[in-house]
Structures are given as C-alpha cells and as structure tokens.
Amino acid sequence: MSHSLFFLILGVCCYIIDSMKILPGIRFRSVQVLKKSYISLLAILALMAALVSSASAAGSSVAVAPAGSGQGSGSSSAGSTQAKKTYVICIDPGHQLKGNNQKEPIGPGASEKKPKVSSGTLGVATKKPEYVLNLEISLKLKKELEKRGYKVVMTREKHNVNLSNKDRSDIANKAKADLFIRIHADGDTSPKTEGFSVLYPAQGNKYTKAIYAKSKLASEDIQQEMKSATKAKSKGVVPRSDLTGFNWSKVPVTLVEVGFMTSPSEDKRLSTSAYQDKLTAGIAGGVDKYFHK
Numbered sequence: 001m002s003h004s005l006f007f008l009i010l011g012v013c014c015y016i017i018d019s020m021k022i023l024p025g026i027r028f029r030s031v032q033v034l035k036k037s038y039i040s041l042l043a044i045l046a047l048m049a050a051l052v053s054s055a056s057a058a059g060s061s062v063a064v065a066p067a068g069s070g071q072g073s074g075s076s077s078a079g080s081t082q083a084k085k086t087y088v089i090c091i092d093p094g095h096q097l098k099g100n101n102q103k104e105p106i107g108p109g110a111s112e113k114k115p116k117v118s119s120g121t122l123g124v125a126t127k128k129p130e131y132v133l134n135l136e137i138s139l140k141l142k143k144e145l146e147k148r149g150y151k152v153v154m155t156r157e158k159h160n161v162n163l164s165n166k167d168r169s170d171i172a173n174k175a176k177a178d179l180f181i182r183i184h185a186d187g188d189t190s191p192k193t194e195g196f197s198v199l200y201p202a203q204g205n206k207y208t209k210a211i212y213a214k215s216k217l218a219s220e221d222i223q224q225e226m227k228s229a230t231k232a233k234s235k236g237v238v239p240r241s242d243l244t245g246f247n248w249s250k251v252p253v254t255l256v257e258v259g260f261m262t263s264p265s266e267d268k269r270l271s272t273s274a275y276q277d278k279l280t281a282g283i284a285g286g287v288d289k290y291f292h293k
C-alpha cells in the first residue's frame with residue numbers, strides 16, 4: 001500500500017499547488033501535466049491498490065492454510081473463492097517400545113483373538129528396532145503432509161506407549177480420518193528379500209466391506225507414487241484380511257511396508273535421510289493423487 005499512498009499524496013500535492021496558483025509566472029509544465037493526468041493517476045492508483053491487496057491476500061492464504069491445519073485448528077484452507085475441505089490423515093507408526101501379548105478380538109464381534117501389538121522386526125545391519133524406523137518415517141510423512149495442507153493426527157509420537165492395534169484404529173475412527181496410513185517395515189528369513197509393498201483390506205473380509213473400495217484405491221495410488229519416487233523393488237498392493245488394525249477401522253485404511261529390515265542393504269538405505277525423503281514424498285504423492293489434489 002505504500003506505493004498507492006505515495007501516488008495519492010503526490011497527486012493531491014500537485015492539485016493543491018496548481019489551484020493555489022503558487023509561482024504564477026512560471027506555471028510549472030510538469031505540474032500542469034500532472035493535473036491533467038490526475039484522473040489517470042487515480043485510475044493507476046486504484047489498479048495498484050487492487051493488485052497489492054490481492055497479492056497480499058493470496059500470500060496470506062498460502063501461508064496460513066498449512067499452519068492452521070497443522071495445529072489441528074480444523075479450519076478449512078482458503079481456496080480462491082470457496083473454502084476447500086481440509087482432509088484429515090491419521091498416521092500410525094507401527095509397534096512400540098514393548099510388544100503387548102495380551103489378546104484382543106480381531107474385529108468387531110469376533111471370538112477369535114490376537115496379541116494386542118507385536119514387537120516388530122529388527123534391522124540386521126543398523127540394529128535399529130522397527131518401531132524406531134517407523135516413527136522416523138512417520139514424523140517425516142507428517143511434516144510432508146502438513147506442508148501439502150492436510151491435517152495430521154498421530155497415533156503415537158514417542159516409543160513408550162501402550163497402544164493395541166485396535167486402539168490405533170480407534171484413534172483414526174475418532175478423528176474421522178479421511179485416510180488412515182499405517183507405517184511398518186518388513187522382515188524375512190532370507191537376507192535377499194527386498195522391496196516395499198502396500199497392504200489393503202481384502203475384498204471378501206466381512207469387517208471391512210464398507211472401506212474396501214476406497215482403501216484399495218488409496219493403496220494403489222500410494223504404491224504407484226512410491227514406485228516412481230523411490231525406483232525401488234515393489235511387491236505391489238497386497239490384500240489382507242488377518243490384520244486387527246484393518247478390521248476395526250471404519251475409515252479407509254492402508255499399510256505401507258517400507259522395505260525389508262532383514263536385507264542388509266535395504267535396512268541401511270531405509271535409515272538414510274535421503275531415502276526416507278523419497279519414501280515420504282512418494283506416499284504423500286499417492287495421498288494427493290487419491291484426493292485428486
């Protein structure tokens with residue numbers, strides 16, 4: 001606005017000087033010209049004011065939207081004219097400091113029970129437990145998604161928690177997440193087995209009928225974008241009906257197995273910041289694709 005103010009003051013001064021007939025003998029030519037073009041000046045002023053205000057409005061909406069959503073204010077990000085929906089993503093970093101072998105039903109009304117949460121795998125080269133890697137990647141993913149304007153809810157942000165797989169789904173359900181992303185790493189008996197995969201609730205599973213289609217679509221989008229971001233080997237998308245964390249979910253759910261910690265080379269790669277950036281960019285790209293952003 002400082003430019004507009006400058007021109008306004010300049011215009012007004014010229015008009016006053018001229019109307020007071022100061023320096024009558026000389027009658028500055030420049031003053032005359034400015035007076036004649038006073039209307040044009042006003043027009044330029046109005047245009048500049050409009051430009052400045054629209055530019056500042058656009059700047060503030062870009063800056064405010066991700067920050068607001070990141071703090072969980074629930075406010076919608078500012079669109080051009082209409083307010084857009086802020087999508088809620090729940091991220092679950094798999095496992096925790098200590099596994100919990102107490103049992104819980106594998107789904108609503110199920111008599112079959114499974115341990116609440118297992119202890120996960122271990123990096124053969126890094127000696128890093130899976131729950132540590134899962135949280136590292138999940139926190140990076142949180143940052144990346146918030147940067148892209150999503151509201152992120154975490155099931156855990158530290159290792160010393162006691163959350164069963166059902167508890168984790170409950171958090172996503174309670175948050176009414178538009179997508180529930182579970183982050184895990186794989187293990188195998190062979191050190192040669194490598195690659196990432198994306199799991200989704202199987203079609204025939206009675207517990208996940210309502211979320212099957214959307215979950216599969218999100219998993220496919222994430223798998224494709226991860227593939228192009230990482231160029232890593234991929235086992236594709238894999239249907240599962242045995243996961244408690246899927247069966248209790250009322251919101252679309254996907255589980256990313258980022259790679260094998262039992263492969264020395266992949267284990268080391270998974271712990272590098274550069275590869276974690278590729279992984280999270282791929283997952284976030286898939287989320288964008290799923291929501292048509």
Ligand SMILES: [Zn+2]
Pocket residue numbers: 094095120121130184185
């Ligand atoms: Zn796991």
